[in-house]
Amino acid sequence: MKNRIFFKLLAAFLIVIAAAAATLDLVVGGAWEASLRTEIERNLTQKTLLFAHRVESDHTRSLAEIVAQEGQAAGARATVIDASGKVLADSESNLSPDENDAGQAEFAAALKGETSSSERRSENVGIPFLYVAAPITGGAVRLAYPLSDIQAVQAEVHRRMFWGLAIALVIALLVAATASVITARRLERIVDVAARIERGDLRARVDDPSVDEIGRVAVAIDRTAGQVERSFAAVRSSQRQLETLLNSMQDAVIAVSADGLVQWANQPMDRLVPQRTRLNAPMVETIRDPDFLATVKAATATKRVCTGRATSIVPGRAYDVTAAPLPDGGAVAVLRDLTETERVEKTRRDFIANVSHELRTPLTSIQGYSETLLDSIPENSGHNRDFLEIIRKNAARMSRLTEDLLTLARVESGETRFEPEPVPPIELLNDAEESFREIARGQGVELQIDGVGKNGQKSTTASLKAPDLPSGDGSVESLPQVLADREAIHQVFSNLIDNAMKYGRSGGCIVLGARHAPRGIEFYVQDFGAGISSEHLPRLFERFYRVDKARSRESGGTGLGLAIAKHIMLAHRGSIRAESELNHGSTFLFTLPFA
Numbered sequence: 001m002k003n004r005i006f007f008k009l010l011a012a013f014l015i016v017i018a019a020a021a022a023t024l025d026l027v028v029g030g031a032w033e034a035s036l037r038t039e040i041e042r043n044l045t046q047k048t049l050l051f052a053h054r055v056e057s058d059h060t061r062s063l064a065e066i067v068a069q070e071g072q073a074a075g076a077r078a079t080v081i082d083a084s085g086k087v088l089a090d091s092e093s094n095l096s097p098d099e100n101d102a103g104q105a106e107f108a109a110a111l112k113g114e115t116s117s118s119e120r121r122s123e124n125v126g127i128p129f130l131y132v133a134a135p136i137t138g139g140a141v142r143l144a145y146p147l148s149d150i151q152a153v154q155a156e157v158h159r160r161m162f163w164g165l166a167i168a169l170v171i172a173l174l175v176a177a178t179a180s181v182i183t184a185r186r187l188e189r190i191v192d193v194a195a196r197i198e199r200g201d202l203r204a205r206v207d208d209p210s211v212d213e214i215g216r217v218a219v220a221i222d223r224t225a226g227q228v229e230r231s232f233a234a235v236r237s238s239q240r241q242l243e244t245l246l247n248s249m250q251d252a253v254i255a256v257s258a259d260g261l262v263q264w265a266n267q268p269m270d271r272l273v274p275q276r277t278r279l280n281a282p283m284v285e286t287i288r289d290p291d292f293l294a295t296v297k298a299a300t301a302t303k304r305v306c307t308g309r310a311t312s313i314v315p316g317r318a319y320d321v322t323a324a325p326l327p328d329g330g331a332v333a334v335l336r337d338l339t340e341t342e343r344v345e346k347t348r349r350d351f352i353a354n355v356s357h358e359l360r361t362p363l364t365s366i367q368g369y370s371e372t373l374l375d376s377i378p379e380n381s382g383h384n385r386d387f388l389e390i391i392r393k394n395a396a397r398m399s400r401l402t403e404d405l406l407t408l409a410r411v412e413s414g415e416t417r418f419e420p421e422p423v424p425p426i427e428l429l430n431d432a433e434e435s436f437r438e439i440a441r442g443q444g445v446e447l448q449i450d451g452v453g454k455n456g457q458k459s460t461t462a463s464l465k466a467p468d469l470p471s472g473d474g475s476v477e478s479l480p481q482v483l484a485d486r487e488a489i490h491q492v493f494s495n496l497i498d499n500a501m502k503y504g505r506s507g508g509c510i511v512l513g514a515r516h517a518p519r520g521i522e523f524y525v526q527d528f529g530a531g532i533s534s535e536h537l538p539r540l541f542e543r544f545y546r547v548d549k550a551r552s553r554e555s556g557g558t559g560l561g562l563a564i565a566k567h568i569m570l571a572h573r574g575s576i577r578a579e580s581e582l583n584h585g586s587t588f589l590f591t592l593p594f595a
């Protein structure tokens with residue numbers, strides 16, 4: 001780099017020096033030579049006039065003597081000719097006189113009475129001469145001054161100029177070398193600092209105090225490095241915080257790149273696998289559980305959060321896997337140990353199931369005896385009959401409660417085995433409608449299947465529908481089959497229709513229906529009763545959650561109907577939700593997957 005700058009600077013200096021020399025030579029040298037020439041001509045003219053005067057006035061000396069003296073005094077060749085052009089005398093008598101000097105331009109002019117000058121190369125000597133001729137009586141005189149002096153002076157000037165150039169060149173060399181060394185050193189420092197920053201040394205600074213362009217580049221690099229250092233420190237700090245946070249978690253966390261290599265893992269993850277996680281090694285070498293691998297793969301491929309359950313990571317332990325896609329490919333997976341939670345949950349379920357089971361027999365017995373006693377006591381036996389009636393009612397309620405609890409416990413634990421089979425949606429709707437038609441009618445409620453009339457004709461219940469309900473395309477019969485356990489779905493319909501009759505009877509109509517949904521067929525049970533205010537909707541499917549406790553109890557509700565429905569749907573890999581508007585009725589919707 002140094003050499004390049006040096007040569008560039010030197011070339012620039014040389015060009016400047018050469019240009020300056022050429023200009024000097026052309027302008028100053030030319031002007032100086034012209035002025036010298038004029039001076040010589042003026043001088044020679046004066047001397048020629050004096051020479052002419054002397055030739056005419058000095059009669060004491062011979063013409064040859066005068067010519068010799070004048071020629072010597074003027075440092076020129078002196079010549080006298082007569083009117084015919086014949087040379088009468090010449091100071092350089094050794095030189096052969098020109099044949100007829102009157103032919104020369106200056107002599108010709110002088111013979112005509114004018115003082116004249118001309119410049120030309122002498123044929124005898126071969127150097128340029130300045131000739132000045134002046135008229136005399138009967139002829140002319142001439143002084144010929146050799147211009148070789150001017151050439152000598154010019155040569156001297158050029159010689160000096162050459163030496164000046166040489167000295168300037170040496171100075172230029174020194175200046176170029178010094179400047180290039182200084183510049184190169186500064187630039188090398190900048191390059192060095194940039195290389196250190198590239199290697200990760202963010203503390204490197206150029207620290208160049210100059211205010212020239214290089215100094216400004218240095219300042220810009222220093223500022224950028226400072227900014228990068230601060231940003232990097234902030235990133236490092238938040239990364240450490242994140243690492244500490246992730247390491248202090250109970251859950252195991254592992255990040256995987258798009259090509260399946262382990263990018264990062266927290267300490268709980270290291271403790272989980274016996275061989276510890278190895279960074280940049282294929283994840284399958286760390287965890288071989290197929291469910292875990294499938295969940296991570298699904299998250300990477302679909303770019304969505306995927307969940308799963310892994311049971312073979314550690315023998316005897318179950319993990320809940322949540323895999324979330326990373327923005328630049330790959331995924332991060334969180335493993336939560338479910339063993340203890342599941343154990344506690346199982347204990348709770350078992351306890352409830354056992355208690356319910358144990359209560360069943362005594363409750364049936366209380367119910368039976370109270371009914372027998374009621375039958376045996378006359379109608380007008382006063383309080384005793386009322387008390388017995390209360391005992392019977394409460395025993396019946398407790399019996400329903402234990403039945404529901406048992407059902408819920410069995411569904412939740414998976415003890416109740418569902419056998420889903422492909423079923424046309426219309427059949428499920430017909431089953432439900434047939435079972436409840438008469439009961440509903442007895443309560444003054446009309447039960448209808450949306451889009452299908454009583455005789456299989458299309459009904460026109462559209463005017464009863466809430467605005468956001470589907471039309472059912474008028475073809476519930478043509479909907480594709482769903483995967484359902486008929487009995488379980490019948491139970492879901494029962495719970496929903498039972499609720500609709502209990503809480504939505506005032507609408508006078510209950511509509512059952514089914515429609516296409518993105519992931520299956522969505523069934524719905526709609527009533528036009530009092531509705532449910534929105535704050536209750538998210539909690540409706542919790543156990544024992546009741547909007548109006550007194551009303552639920554009074555109507556024989558246990559608060560478990562919707563929870564049972566939810567668990568049946570979960571077992572079917574379906575979903576359930578409620579839509580409602582106060583005073584406009586409620587709609588309960590559940591989705592079953594396509595067969």
Ligand code: ADP
Nearest residue numbers: 499500503546547548552557558559560561562
């Ligand atoms: P319950 O045995 O009390 O009916 P559920 O689990 O079946 O218990 O329902 C929970 C609560 O949801 C009910 O207590 C009731 O307040 C509300 N609910 C359910 N269905 C409807 C409906 N169709 N209209 C209004 N409220 C309803």
